Amino acid sequence: MYLQTLHLHQFRNYLNQMVEFSAPKTILVGNNAQGKSNLLEAVELLSTLKSHRVTRDRDLVREGAEEGKIVATLERETGTVDLGLTLRRNGRRTVAKRGESLKRQIEFLGTLNAVQFSSLDLELVRGSPESRRRWLDTLVIQLEPFYAHILHQYNKILRQRNALLKLLAENAKPIAQNTELALWDAQLVSVGSRVTRRRARALQRLAPIAQTWHQAISSSMEVLEVKYAPNIGLEQDNSEWVQQAFFDKIQQRSVAEQYQGTTLVGPHRDEIEFFINQTPARQYGSQGQQRTLVLALKLAELKLIEEVVGEPPLLLLDDVLAELDLNRQNQLLDTIQERFQTLIATTHLSAFDRAWLNSSQILTVQAGQISPIVNA
Structure with a gap:
């Protein structure tokens, strides 16, 4: 897939900016806080409908404006697709595909696939379990867009169940015989099991690929293991088994949930573990x-x-090359070549090989204004 054009209107610090991508690699160069990351964020939003930087749409709309728009033209093997996302400061976002408004956002997902790699991702190993769950969920959405709906359902059920547990705790009412809680338990187990199984399958496919890459980068000196540690355990990838394990764990933690007034069981408490030569990489x-x-x-x-997907996704590199040593930079750049359309944000061009610069489209970004550099 190839992103041909990107139009940003009242988005972040962009007033009205059109970008045409004329090469497989585009380097966005400029000082910090000029809008480089904002452009990559716009592409990320078209891919997953989520930003890894903020959670509220109002933070994505330009100061003083009521709504912002991201419009793109994407070339896929099946043909050209126009995409549109409208973000509102005080209202619901809307999405459009091929000029038609879509009633369900799920129909928008899966059209543009992209992998984001920013300096923030370097905290993935030593950061919180929540950051690792968010990373995995973003990957699963790329592989299976319907997962976004399942995850939304789960989070909604979780909020409702937590509200009830809190109420029961405040009123000192026993939860063992509560009929309403039993209904929420059933829903939590049903939907939560689907989250758990999809996460497990995605990591099962990713782990051996990551292990192969890790061996190549470390010159076969180290062995990487990526393990999924679901909160309920996962001895079998079987729907009935997973649901029963989920129910059993809820029963085991019922007293603790009663005292704490919150849900202690489910995929919202999963962990993803990384080991290098059988040693925990985090510690x-x-x-x-x-x-x-x-x-x-x-x-x-x-x-x-x-x-x-059957097509190479886009690669978004947000100021990450400076964080990598020369060997890791070369591994990354050699892998990209012409295979993946790549958008790179950087503060300087000195990290790039001359051949790379000659084959790249180079754009300068300054205060939300983008212009080409002819001779870098």
């Missing part, structure tokens, strides 16, 4: 080892999405 991995690990994960994402 004992060096900074260099952790960066190698994350790079291997991102390269594995590219390959897995390409396998599942």
